[in-house]
Amino acid sequence: MFQLDLPNDGHAVAIAQAASLAAADRLGLAAEKRARLELAVEEVVLNAVDHAYPAGEHGVIRVSAASEGAVFSLRIQDWGLPYDPAETGPFSIEDPNLAGLGLHLAWHSCDEAMFRNLGRDGKLFDLRFRLPPRPVPVEAPAAEPSAAKRQALPRLEIRPFAPSDANGVARCAWLAYGFTKPDEHLYNPAELARLNEERRLVSYVAAGPEGTIYGHGCLDPSVNALVPEFSDLVIAPVARANPTLLVQMLEFAARDARERGYLGVVANAVTAHTISQRGALRFRGVPTGAHLASVSPDWELAGAAEGTAGRQSEITIYMPGRPGPARILFSPQRHQDMLESIYTALGEPVTFAPPPPSRPLPAEPTQLSIESGLLSWGHILIELRSYGQDVLGSIAGFLRRFCMNGVASVLLQLPLADPATAMLAGRFEELGFSFSGVFPNAGREGRDILIYQYLNNVAPDTASERVAPACRPLYDYVLGERRRVDTEVYGVTSIGAARDAA
Numbered sequence: 001m002f003q004l005d006l007p008n009d010g011h012a013v014a015i016a017q018a019a020s021l022a023a024a025d026r027l028g029l030a031a032e033k034r035a036r037l038e039l040a041v042e043e044v045v046l047n048a049v050d051h052a053y054p055a056g057e058h059g060v061i062r063v064s065a066a067s068e069g070a071v072f073s074l075r076i077q078d079w080g081l082p083y084d085p086a087e088t089g090p091f092s093i094e095d096p097n098l099a100g101l102g103l104h105l106a107w108h109s110c111d112e113a114m115f116r117n118l119g120r121d122g123k124l125f126d127l128r129f130r131l132p133p134r135p136v137p138v139e140a141p142a143a144e145p146s147a148a149k150r151q152a153l154p155r156l157e158i159r160p161f162a163p164s165d166a167n168g169v170a171r172c173a174w175l176a177y178g179f180t181k182p183d184e185h186l187y188n189p190a191e192l193a194r195l196n197e198e199r200r201l202v203s204y205v206a207a208g209p210e211g212t213i214y215g216h217g218c219l220d221p222s223v224n225a226l227v228p229e230f231s232d233l234v235i236a237p238v239a240r241a242n243p244t245l246l247v248q249m250l251e252f253a254a255r256d257a258r259e260r261g262y263l264g265v266v267a268n269a270v271t272a273h274t275i276s277q278r279g280a281l282r283f284r285g286v287p288t289g290a291h292l293a294s295v296s297p298d299w300e301l302a303g304a305a306e307g308t309a310g311r312q313s314e315i316t317i318y319m320p321g322r323p324g325p326a327r328i329l330f331s332p333q334r335h336q337d338m339l340e341s342i343y344t345a346l347g348e349p350v351t352f353a354p355p356p357p358s359r360p361l362p363a364e365p366t367q368l369s370i371e372s373g374l375l376s377w378g379h380i381l382i383e384l385r386s387y388g389q390d391v392l393g394s395i396a397g398f399l400r401r402f403c404m405n406g407v408a409s410v411l412l413q414l415p416l417a418d419p420a421t422a423m424l425a426g427r428f429e430e431l432g433f434s435f436s437g438v439f440p441n442a443g444r445e446g447r448d449i450l451i452y453q454y455l456n457n458v459a460p461d462t463a464s465e466r467v468a469p470a471c472r473p474l475y476d477y478v479l480g481e482r483r484r485v486d487t488e489v490y491g492v493t494s495i496g497a498a499r500d501a502a
Helices: 011-027 031-051 098-107 147-152 163-177 189-197 237-241 245-259 274-281 333-346 391-404 419-430 469-490 495-501
Strands: 002-007 060-068 071-078 112-117 123-130 157-160 202-207 213-220 229-235 264-270 286-295 312-320 327-329 350-352 367-371 379-386 409-415 434-442 447-455
Touching: 002 011, 011 031, 011 060, 011 071, 031 060, 031 071, 031 098, 031 123, 157 245, 163 189, 163 202, 163 213, 163 229, 189 202, 202 245, 213 237, 213 245, 229 237, 229 245, 245 264, 245 274, 264 274, 264 286, 274 312, 274 469, 286 333, 286 409, 286 447, 286 469, 312 434, 312 469, 333 350, 333 419, 333 434, 333 469, 367 391, 379 391, 391 409, 391 419, 409 419, 409 434, 419 447, 419 469, 434 469
Parallel strands: 229 264, 327 350, 379 409
Antiparallel strands: 002 060, 060 071, 071 123, 112 123, 157 202, 202 213, 213 229, 264 312, 286 312, 286 434, 367 379, 409 447, 434 447
16 A cells, blocks of 8 residues: 655654554544554554664664555564564563563554564564454355356366376466465475375365366375375365365365275364365264464455455364274363263264372473474464473463464464373463364374464454354354453453453
């Protein structure tokens, strides 16, 4: 919408505010958010004027704005002194110090905010405000496609991916999502072919007789070798008139997974698409988790309801193949009923042990594994491999650093076979984590994982989310736990309410 290169003096603040407010008014930003925008711009630009460059040195502060879907994004960039927010902790809710108080206020004035160190390209503050959503229509059954549309689509074959399909998959992804889908390999034919050649992905395509690719999906065993994810689903817009294509692709993948000996397959279905949820449920799928606010509004959710302005959640659906071995698990008492219902529905031979007595943790350091493969989605995954006495401090330290660098959510994976998980669940909730679900037979060792989630100043757009009836009990439970933790830890009903109160 605009780009201004301003000098690092006091006049920059008023110019940046005037341009930002004018752009916000063009987009119809709510009056309450307009006031918060004005404050955020003042604090971040003033911070750059005062601290980005050494005293007496002239420098540039770039202020730019863009309308990205349903989000107004304001970026403030400079090429001054390198800066690590961890040195001063300006975004700490609990203890904002005076040096970072202005940035603290700016951060919590936004719907979302991110800080990025760009190396030679300086450093960037990205301040985001959601725009007023359009009214969400009542969901109605999809209209029957016209005979002309049904006849226009050729007969499609679902088959394994071949290297010659790679460019067609990239074109299909672009037609479906533009370049907004975070999965970079879908747009890189050579990379997609390489991942399949190395068996890091097992792709399938829906192809017409002339070789045109109308759909793609794959099994991704890179994270969970025993239970791969059905992922990277793309269906060309022209093929969405085929109501069974998604089901056919899921069926092909599920059959192949059984032949390869996998224990099951998981699918993460965005709440904007009930058809994806219903497709996975058709194959005895059991909802096992809900990742709240996992999908940024920057991602063009083709086929989603009009008015989907905020972050959407994902429902994890586990399609069992064969059960794992008999085992004993230790569930937090609060969540045991929910976990028992999930494992019973999956047919997994597990026994939940009684709550263990409190006991000292091992003296050895906590062993954590940090997975940043989802960083393009705004997420970080912390897997707890083994407990030590420093567990709470270690996780809190990582959590603080990730949040200061603008990660949208942090997933914490806890081993259900370790009694310490049941013993410390309440302490993790005191850090701001809440129950998100469970993953049976995870990783190469087939571990059962309890999943907790931390939301960093983001919240799901519950008004526009659509959840299939079979997924509703678990989704409501996860959402209720998020609200409970927000109330008990932050004293508010939601992260969004905490931000508005600030």
